Amino acid sequence: MDSTELIPQLFRTEYRKVVAVLCKHFGFDQIAIAEDIASDAFLTAAETWGQKGLPPNPTAWLYTVAANRAKNYLKRRRVFDAKLAPQLRRSASDGATEDIEVEFSPQNINDSQLRMMFAISHPAIPPEAQVGLSLRILCGFGIDEIAEAFLTNKEVINKRLFRAKEKIREAGISLDLPGPAEIEARLGAVLTTIYLLFNEGYYSAGDNRSLRKELCFEAIRLCQMLIENVPEESKVFGEVLTNTPEANALLALMCFHASRLDARLDANGEIVLYEEQDVGLWNSDLVSKGGYFLNRSASGDRLSKYHLEAGIAYWNTQKEDTEEKWTRILQLYDILLQREYSPMAALNRTYAYSKVHGKEGAIREALALGLENNRYFYVLLGDLYTSVDDERALSNLSAALALARTPAESTSLQKRIDGLVKQE
Amino acid sequence: MDEYIVLMRLDLITKEKQPTPDQLKVYMEYYQDWVNGIIAQDKFVGGTGLDPKGKVIRPGGVITDGPFAEIKESLAGFIIIRAASLEEAVEMAKGNPILNGEGNSVEVRRINGQH
Structure with missing residues (x-):
């Protein structure tokens, strides 16, 4: 080389x-x-x-x-x-x-990076800037790569990072490792940042495939660092303070999702729907790694949203459509929504509902969601109406297409529309 | 969006009208499905079932074992939902599975936030 x-x-x-x-x-x-x-x-x-x-x-x-x-x-x-x-x-x-x-030294490098993670997750820094800073400072991404991940230009990212650094100065944020109580309090923000990083890679609209993949693995690496590589001084009575059930659940969740990274995009960078993915491309090492950390997360008395999402992600690694699979997924979404509503969870819950209770009921549920401004709402309806009322399926998929944000999304939707038209 | 309380009334007294444990399990599933649908719409505020046992206090310190002796429909529970109008709240409440039982009722009232 x-x-x-x-x-x-x-x-x-x-x-x-x-x-x-x-x-x-x-x-x-x-x-x-x-x-x-x-x-x-x-x-x-x-x-x-x-x-x-x-x-x-x-x-x-x-x-x-x-x-x-x-x-x-x-x-x-x-x-x-x-x-x-x-x-x-x-x-x-x-x-x-x-x-x-x-x-x-390796120890000092780890220690410094851990401090950095906690400093970047300081509440005074806005979340978007936290992700930008993390990409730059924790993952070593170039400005143009960050801009690509955020679908914006270099100037915007430079400005955002500059402002974040101003904030660091203004708020007097230091790299001192917070005390045990503060670590516990701030760990939530650290995990959120890591999860944002992961999602940026997993869902981001940018079409640089290897970049997106790398983002996902960076997030996994950082989370693993919290669980395993912690300097002595931040341990309390020899316990790794950041090795919480929640952190383990997040790591499990990311491993499960990442196991499908190679299967969910085809050679042209187009999205391959879950049902159509080649199971042979699913990474079984990551699935078992996820399983390992999911087991480790099952302690303590706090059920975090990462636990619930990891549970759902686990069932999604089981390709076969069993009744148990979808009943469990639906239950987990129900609990998740009860804890913290999000439009995406509501849509996914409705999909799981259709698998348990059938499409007709799911269509009723979907129509009640009130998410008419969300493109995935139309994707879901398009899916539910398919073979129930193909005309409606078509009109919903077209509505989704009109709202699509990336070429890959448009292509994938167009393919489904063409498929429906051909059938008629 | 306003908040509406949905009061659920059932006959908790007449012996022959009470569900068997197996039936109850099914009813509870129906009920939970209905609530989960509301949660998925981000319109669930809160709510709970009520223990059938209770006391009613009347002027003069008269305390009785609940209103059950006088009316067949006792308050079995309530949930609070978010809705844009009374009509929408009623539309949502219509899906409540307790309405599959004869004699049961659901009452919808806007919470006006004043004592």
């Missing part, structure tokens, strides 16, 4: 680690500088490796360059702080910066 192939790959895996570790040294409010130094290290690598060839250990090489740049920066800042701005909070009394070792 030459440097032109290796560098983008390393960027994806190492950029975030460098930024996290540097931020831990500089303070979260200096995140822009940490990013600059990290980017600079990669730029230097591109130049040097292009001319002199790859070093024996490219990752260590990057760490060393970043660490040296960081030390230089800290030295300069110390001079600035001491001579020019003694009133600044982070003053020279912090100690001699020559002593500061910028350390890239």
Whole structure:
């Protein structure tokens, strides 16, 4: 492998680690500088490796360059702080910066990333910015990739990230790991961010397939980190504080969903409906991994929405249409909706209802949902009316087509419409 | 959207009218299906069944074992729903499966939020 192939790959895996570790040294409010130094290290690598060839250990090489740049920066800042701005909070009394070792040990990298996760999930940062920041800082995505995932342009993302960083400064958010009580309180937000990341990959309209897949696996990686790779100091009595039943349920849920990543899009990037998916493409490793974490999530006395969704996702990994499958799915949706209403859950519940109670009843239920502004409402009705009243099926699918947001969606709907027309 | 209370009245007294445990299980499933449909419309606010036992207090400190001796229909439970109008609330309440039983009734009233 030459440097032109290796560098983008390393960027994806190492950029975030460098930024996290540097931020831990500089303070979260200096995140822009940490990013600059990290980017600079990669730029230097591109130049040097292009001319002199790859070093024996490219990752260590990057760490060393970043660490040296960081030390230089800290030295300069110390001079600035001491001579020019003694009133600044982070003053020279912090100690001699020559002593500061910028350390890239696996433990410190994990620790820094964990802190980063909690800092990004701070309530002062708006959710959309949290996802953007996570993509950039925790997953090492490029600005153009984030823009693609959000279906917007680079300027918008840059602005959003800039504002998020302003917020970090204004709110004085630090990278100190919160105390046990605060960790517990903020873990919910961390899990939400991870789930948003996953959904961004799983459902996002962007048609860069490998990018979307990578997003899903990044989310899984972060969640697994919460469960397994926790630094000693954030454990209480040896217990991993972030290894909660809820986190395990979320991980199970994401593994179950991710197991179908290869089956749900065809070679042209078009959506393959669940019923038509090739079970051979379902990833059985991910299904069993999901099962493992679902079992581990079954403790404690709190039934979270991740538990319910993981339960539904589990049944969806069972391709065969059994009565038990759909009865269970319907029950789980009913409980889920009772806890937290969402239009998507209401629509999916109605689909499960049709599998248990038949299409006629489900059509009545669907019509009562009042989701006329939701395109999936028409997709559902199109599905339910098919072979009950094909004319209505057709008009609903056409309504859905008119509201479709991506080419892949339009193609998939058009195919179903054509199929119906052919039958008539 | 206003909130409406749906009061469900059943005959809880007449012995021969009480369901067998098996029947009750089926009835409860019907009822739960109906409630779940309302939840799926995001129009469920709350509600509960009521224990058939209770006391009625009248002026002068007269306490009796519920109104059952006087009327056949006792309050069996209630749910509170969201609806745009009384008509819509009535439309939703019509689906209540207790209406399959003769003599049962459902009463819909808007909650006016004042004591």
